Amino acid sequence: MSTQSPPIVYRAPREWTRLHPVSPLLGGWAVFGVVGSIFLYNYAPQWTGVDPELQEGAHWLMGSIIWVLILAAVIVAIAIGIGFLQWRVNQYRLSDDSIEQRKGIIFRQHKQARLDRVQAVDVVQPLMARIFGFASLKVEVAGGENSGVSLDFVRLGDAEAMRNELLALAAGMKRAKAEGREATVDAVVAGADAVAEVDTDGNVGAVPAHGSLRDVVSRPVGVTETQAAPEREVYRVPLKRLLMSIVLSWPFVWIMSIPLFAGAGVFFLNLDVGRVIASFGTSLFTMVPALLALFGFFWNELSRGFGFIAALSEDGIRLRHGMLETRRQTVPPGRVQAVQLQQSLLWRKKDWWRVTINVAGYQDDQEAVSTLLPVGSRQDALTALWLVLPDLGDPDPAGTVSRALSGTGADGGFTPSTRRARLFDPWQWKHRGVRATERALLIRSGALVRYVYVVPHERTQSLSLEEGPLQRKRGVADVHIHSTNGPVKPIARHLDTADAEALLAAQAQRAAEGRKHQTPEQWMSAVGLAADGTEDATPEAAADPVTETSPAPSTTTPSPATPSEPA
Amino acid sequence: MTSIPADDAAWTYVSRKLINARLISLGIGLAVPAVVLLVVGVFTSPWVFAGLVAIVIPAVWGSWVVVRQVTAHAWMERDEDLVIKRGRMWRATTVVPYGRMQYVEVESGPLDRAFGIAKVQLHTASPGSDAAINGVPRDEAERLRDRLASRGEAQLAGL
Incomplete structure (x- = not known):
């Protein structure tokens, strides 16, 4: 050089x-x-x-x-x-x-x-x-x-x-x-x-x-x-947490349980060790595809979260991740169509969440590029949500989302699912609920794996109310919020029919309102909104001309997040 | 907050001709196995004709479902959006804002054309919004398309 x-x-x-x-x-x-x-x-x-x-x-x-x-x-x-x-x-x-x-x-x-x-x-x-x-x-x-x-x-x-x-x-x-x-x-x-x-x-x-x-x-x-x-870094995913999150996943637990079961069998049932091992040997062929699939799972998890850094800049959210193949994404905040926060049972003790987004243009199967936070604390998840939705239209956004994340029934002003749904939804009905803030709709669901969907009103593509024969008998209906193509598919299930109809009508109204207030296709204004908190008014205040920031051009220090050494 | 009215006055129901079109396509679908059964029955044993029951039952039931479905299929144009309802067993009400329509499609197959009806399909940026009105009278379909297109243009919002 x-x-x-x-x-x-x-x-x-x-x-x-x-x-x-x-x-x-x-x-x-x-x-x-x-x-x-x-x-x-x-x-x-x-x-x-x-x-x-x-x-x-x-x-x-x-x-x-x-x-x-x-x-x-x-x-x-x-x-x-x-x-x-x-x-x-x-x-x-x-x-x-x-x-x-x-x-x-x-x-x-x-x-x-x-x-x-x-x-x-x-x-x-x-x-x-x-x-x-x-x-x-x-x-x-x-x-x-x-x-x-x-x-x-x-x-x-x-x-x-x-x-x-x-x-x-x-x-x-x-x-x-x-x-x-x-x-x-x-x-x-x-x-x-x-x-x-x-x-x-x-x-x-x-x-x-x-x-x-x-x-x-x-x-x-x-x-x-x-x-x-x-740009300013907002959060990152440490390698230790990422590895721990993979350890706390069902495929890993499953793999670990095989030797345990075998050991238990040998110990308590007095099975012959040789026969157990032999049966493993013969079933090896059938296990190979399963192992490959598992390896693929671990690999995907690892590479999607490896060195994950989220940062904020004027032209959007910057996401970086990847181990062998690195990807640096720039997603303007106004371009996020829907957000999903997800927590599996194994993560609950740590209170870890994964945040996934729908961005028009990314395809359905591109789970890795649609990840806003591979694994993070509740605080990180709230920050991630803030990144894409700076103004939730709620006086206490953190509290509201927190109650959405771990509440049940009518906690936090949610409209819960009806008790009549317990016949065909025995586990989840207690946890289901839906609540609209001024700017977004929050949908909560899941008993073992918890989900919270957040859809900004102005991003709603269309809505539908659906009801099967059994549901109609019990006076229960689902409300589907149609978002663009992506991993997030928000559905509010098993609401009381009257609640569902009211939600459909109100949501159509809110979406129409949202579209009218929607800022034009420029990204700056979307992030700028968060800066001063006002809704429509573009900051006309004659601030000092922004001096050109001069990032150090020639010297680049290797990031602490990329442990790979120079070749 | 305007709720979606339950009374029939606000809804425009689809043409009853759709019943005929659907019955014909149902009939064609069931006629093939019926003919096969008849031929087999003629050449082998008359017991085979008992199998015709297995065709008559779905035919009757299917016709009943078609009539029920078509008479429940309606749409309503509101200020901001189009509402489509369909189905009785599996009831669905879909709300599609005009500003979200990417394009509107009018299509009619040979059977539809024979009955002078068409299908109006609405497309949004979401693959989930399954918004189609079947059995709209042809000229009405064209008018509806033009109306939807112009409203969509007036209210079009970015993604």
């Missing part, structure tokens, strides 16, 4: 630009590596056998392996060749109101993602890309699958420059600064302490605002023309 030469300045291209030429290589390597390693694992032990028969077999295998390798090489070469052809026609540019991409050899595509319609911007670095300092930029718009723009791959600096610039454009920050409006993070974060008494001291400031999660290997040598909006 040269220290004397002037740093490269990355900027988002305004004219058609190709992705980085190395892109076709980055895609296929992972697969190649995995396939290669599987072959090695499967065959390597056999080469070392001393048995002549085995040796012979190994030789034959080696011969076949060479052929397999040649075949694999040809396939990879073809894939790379096609990738190269595709790369040649894959171009992107940023215009003042949209990011455009055109690609495709046979079927030409020209995508335009309007900046004021952007739902989320992710910088994703799969392992290979991460090692060599590349990244993929994903711009999500609410148009279903494959509707967003995805740039795989560009240099990390280019991806960041593009992200920063399009976020800055979209957030109207340039305008805000031109008007001299107050647009500092501190003003925004001040609101957080009021709501959830966030324990930010010590954390804040420890992490440099800029480049704290720059991956160690791909340390940028340049600076981006548009700096990322300064």
